[in-house]
Amino acid sequence: MVRLVAFLVGLFFSGMLLLGLxxxxxxxxxxxxxxxxxxxxxxxxxxxxxAHDGPLGKYDRGQLQRGLKVYSxxxxxxxxxxxxxxxxxxxxGYNEDQVKALAKAWKTEVPSINPExxxxxxxxxxxADKIPxxxxxxxxxxxxxxxxxxxxxxxxxxxxEGGPAYVYSLLLGYRDQAGYKNEEGKELLKEFPEAATPAxxxxxxxxxxxxxAMAAPLAADDQVTYDDGTKATxxxxxxxxxxxxxxxxxxxxxxxxxxGWAALGFLLVFTVLAWMSYKTIWADKKH
Amino acid sequence: MSFPWAQEYKPQGTVSKWVDERLxxxxxxxxxxxxxxxxxxxxxxxxxFGVLAGVALVIQIVTGIVLAMHYYASVDGxxxxxxxxxxxxxxxxxxxxxxxxxxxxxxxxxxxxxxxxLFYGSYKAPREMxxxxxxxxxxxxxxxxxxxxxxxxxxxxxxxxxxxxxFFSAIPLVGEPLxxxxxxxxAPDQAALNRFFSLHYLLPFVIAGVIILHIWALHIPGSSNPxxxxxxxxxDTVPFHPYYTAKDGFGLGIFLIFFVAVTFFAPNMLGxxxxxxxxxPLSTPAHIVPEWxxxxxxxxxxxxxxxxxxxxxxxxxxxxxxxGVLAMFGSILLLFFLxxxxxxxxxxGHYRPLFRKFFWYGLIPSLVVLTYCGGKPPYTQWVxxxxxxxxxxxxxxxxxxxxxSRIERPLPLPNSITESVTGKPLPAAA
Numbered sequence: 001m002v003r004l005v006a007f008l009v010g011l012f013f014s015g016m017l018l019l020g021l022x023x024x025x026x027x028x029x030x031x032x033x034x035x036x037x038x039x040x041x042x043x044x045x046x047x048x049x050x051a052h053d054g055p056l057g058k059y060d061r062g063q064l065q066r067g068l069k070v071y072s073x074x075x076x077x078x079x080x081x082x083x084x085x086x087x088x089x090x091x092x093g094y095n096e097d098q099v100k101a102l103a104k105a106w107k108t109e110v111p112s113i114n115p116e117x118x119x120x121x122x123x124x125x126x127x128a129d130k131i132p133x134x135x136x137x138x139x140x141x142x143x144x145x146x147x148x149x150x151x152x153x154x155x156x157x158x159x160x161e162g163g164p165a166y167v168y169s170l171l172l173g174y175r176d177q178a179g180y181k182n183e184e185g186k187e188l189l190k191e192f193p194e195a196a197t198p199a200x201x202x203x204x205x206x207x208x209x210x211x212x213a214m215a216a217p218l219a220a221d222d223q224v225t226y227d228d229g230t231k232a233t234x235x236x237x238x239x240x241x242x243x244x245x246x247x248x249x250x251x252x253x254x255x256x257x258x259x260g261w262a263a264l265g266f267l268l269v270f271t272v273l274a275w276m277s278y279k280t281i282w283a284d285k286k287h
Numbered sequence: 288m289s290f291p292w293a294q295e296y297k298p299q300g301t302v303s304k305w306v307d308e309r310l311x312x313x314x315x316x317x318x319x320x321x322x323x324x325x326x327x328x329x330x331x332x333x334x335x336f337g338v339l340a341g342v343a344l345v346i347q348i349v350t351g352i353v354l355a356m357h358y359y360a361s362v363d364g365x366x367x368x369x370x371x372x373x374x375x376x377x378x379x380x381x382x383x384x385x386x387x388x389x390x391x392x393x394x395x396x397x398x399x400x401x402x403x404x405l406f407y408g409s410y411k412a413p414r415e416m417x418x419x420x421x422x423x424x425x426x427x428x429x430x431x432x433x434x435x436x437x438x439x440x441x442x443x444x445x446x447x448x449x450x451x452x453x454f455f456s457a458i459p460l461v462g463e464p465l466x467x468x469x470x471x472x473x474a475p476d477q478a479a480l481n482r483f484f485s486l487h488y489l490l491p492f493v494i495a496g497v498i499i500l501h502i503w504a505l506h507i508p509g510s511s512n513p514x515x516x517x518x519x520x521x522x523d524t525v526p527f528h529p530y531y532t533a534k535d536g537f538g539l540g541i542f543l544i545f546f547v548a549v550t551f552f553a554p555n556m557l558g559x560x561x562x563x564x565x566x567x568p569l570s571t572p573a574h575i576v577p578e579w580x581x582x583x584x585x586x587x588x589x590x591x592x593x594x595x596x597x598x599x600x601x602x603x604x605x606x607x608x609x610x611g612v613l614a615m616f617g618s619i620l621l622l623f624f625l626x627x628x629x630x631x632x633x634x635x636g637h638y639r640p641l642f643r644k645f646f647w648y649g650l651i652p653s654l655v656v657l658t659y660c661g662g663k664p665p666y667t668q669w670v671x672x673x674x675x676x677x678x679x680x681x682x683x684x685x686x687x688x689x690x691x692s693r694i695e696r697p698l699p700l701p702n703s704i705t706e707s708v709t710g711k712p713l714p715a716a717a
Contacts, residue, residue, distance in 0.1 A: 002627045003689045009621075010685025013614050017678035020592040020607075021671055028667040055552045083370050151564075155370070158555060159563035208573070249563075252373070252380040259381065260551025267547060271540030278533040285525060286708050287328045 037195040043205040045165035061093040067244020080133035083154035087127040108132040148213030158249045164242040171238040173206035174216040292521040325524035327512035335538030336400040343393035350386040360484040365440035366565040384554040391557045394580035408634030413508040415626040420501040422622045431490040434483040441562030446575045448475040457609040515634030523704040582661030586673040588615040631692035641695040653679040
């Protein structure tokens with residue numbers, strides 16, 4: 001009885017699936033999938049490598065400091081970094097006074113209340129504060145950005161496929177759409193004439209739907225002046241800020257990797273000892 | 288005590304004797320996982336995975352309890368509380384990554400454990416009850432893992448909850464009210480998050496309870512073995528301790544090396560980037576995909592594309608969506624009937640030439656294909672492949688296995704376990 005019912009159920013499910021298969025194939029032949037502009041012109045991330053790559057990689061402190069400078073002078077105009085506190089900047093190699101100075105000099109002040117009247121007010125940031133957001137709320141952010149919402153950057157390298165390489169590619173990925181060809185030599189506007197970038201958006205083949213609301217933030221070389229004398233090319237700034245945002249998303253990465261090596265070392269010894277005791281105990285037993 | 292030659296627990300000191308007379312807990316442990324449990328001497332490394340699954344559960348419970356001390360089940364605060372754990376709690380990043388990847392490794396070892404049972408016929412008499420309890424544990428694990436994935440309240444958490452609870456709305460008439468009852472609202476929100484957290488904390492202990500029954504049921508007939516031949520006498524067995532405690536110790540070391548390598552060096556490899564975006568009910572991700580261990584079932588769900596009805600009348604009896612949901616649950620529930628579908632008296636796949644072919648060239652590839660296609664967007668090629676693989680999956684268990692067990696001529700079995708290890712070697716696996 002069980003086998004009879006099973007046979008019928010199996011026949012039903014498998015039959016419906018094969019019917020569905022036929023249906024899928026017929027539909028695909030009758031109405032072939034229309035190629036999308038995203039599928040044809042979206043680009044994989046640009047090749048870029050960082051000091052923190054790989055199981056032995058560590059953050060390059062100088063690069064993180066440069067990245068912070070790019071963030072604070074360029075990105076921070078629109079993008080918040082809500083999960084990071086000023087005190088966390090100690091990890092970038094700043095001492096206590098430098099962190100205090102960074103907090104105090106931050107362009108946006110921290111929302112507060114007037115201690116006398118209770119009226120809303122602002123005060124300069126202190127190391128214990130999170131980085132203040134450039135806009136008071138989502139409505140204000142959208143109003144200032146053509147109805148687009150600049151995402152918080154605290155986790156951006158973990159929240160996008162490709163991580164820091166994605167951020168790097170996106171920052172350098174602005175192209176003139178007129179006459180743009182992909183690597184296969186296909187011209188976008190000839191293949192997809194209706195896919196012209198709408199007014200107010202900007203063409204960037206590294207963005208998921210190719211049209212991003214953000215204008216190219218790194219417009220020219222030397223947009224920021226690095227304190228360590230590094231030449232601030234667009235590629236250098238993009239790389240530095242990508243490294244900084246990787247740190248912002250994963251501040252404990254170095255602890256994690258060093259703890260990982262210690263754990264692996266311990267386990268290696270443990271496993272060898274366990275293997276030896278296994279062999280010793282089983283020595284007289286054929287198995 | 289399952290075998291007359293099993294070693295008896297002999298309390299040594301006065302305290303041990305005193306305890307043994309009042310609450311013989313050490314005796315219970317001795318007989319369960321100590322020298323008092325005789326185990327076949329020929330178990331291969333696939334028999335390590337039951338113990339490893341137990342260890343994985345302990346890792347999940349310990350890390351989970353610590354996470355719950357810092358986690359805050361609120362739609363406004365959950366996401367940030369996880370980031371607080373990652374950034375500000377001492378070693379919180381470790382506890383969180385261990386829990387996150389621990390879930391994946393729990394499923395990896397349990398899947399290997401299940402496939403070991405499928406290949407070596409561990410579900411057959413007299414071990415049906417062990418198998419039924421095992422499938423129950425698997426179902427509980429899936430429920431627990433799903434609810435755990437919702438807790439960080441990221442984009443995939445929210446939309447995964449939306450999709451999975453949406454299954455219930457496929458049920459005719461009562462579907463939508465039932466879904467609202469389960470969620471405590473029209474969409475996943477605070478009420479759903481609270482109850483998911485509560486159940487996510489409860490279910491692991493239910494799993495632990497069912498594991499105790501699973502092991503209890505195991506100790507009635509004793510462990511199976513790669514030949515599938517029953518234990519004939521003392522020469523066929525060794526005491527669990529020290530023989531298998533030593534072997535499991537070695538297996539545990541290897542398991543932990545893999546676990547640690549992923550947890551410390553590629554902790555987000557098995558996750559989805561979208562879950563680092565806070566949940567937003569107004570923005571649907573481009574592709575909603577579950578965690579990797581649910582992908583084969585997700586592929587089965589999506590593989591049903593045609594309604595079942597009376598041709599040319601337009602009358603639909605079972606819509607495709609409902610059939611997908613039924614098939615997805617059915618694909619796991621059918622495992623409950625496996626002991627009565629595969630009627631071959633030979634347990635081990637080693638001695639079943641036909642079964643072995645269907646296992647390696649049918650079942651395993653179909654599951655690999657389903658896992659792969661489950662994570663892909665619904666393009667024609669992936670839909671076709673998953674329809675083919677899903678059709679094979681159901682046919683394998685419900686049609687092929689019952690027929691194979693009738694028509695197959697098994698290879699000659701060794702006379703005993705001891706003969707198989709000392710004399711003739713096992714035939715190599717296909």
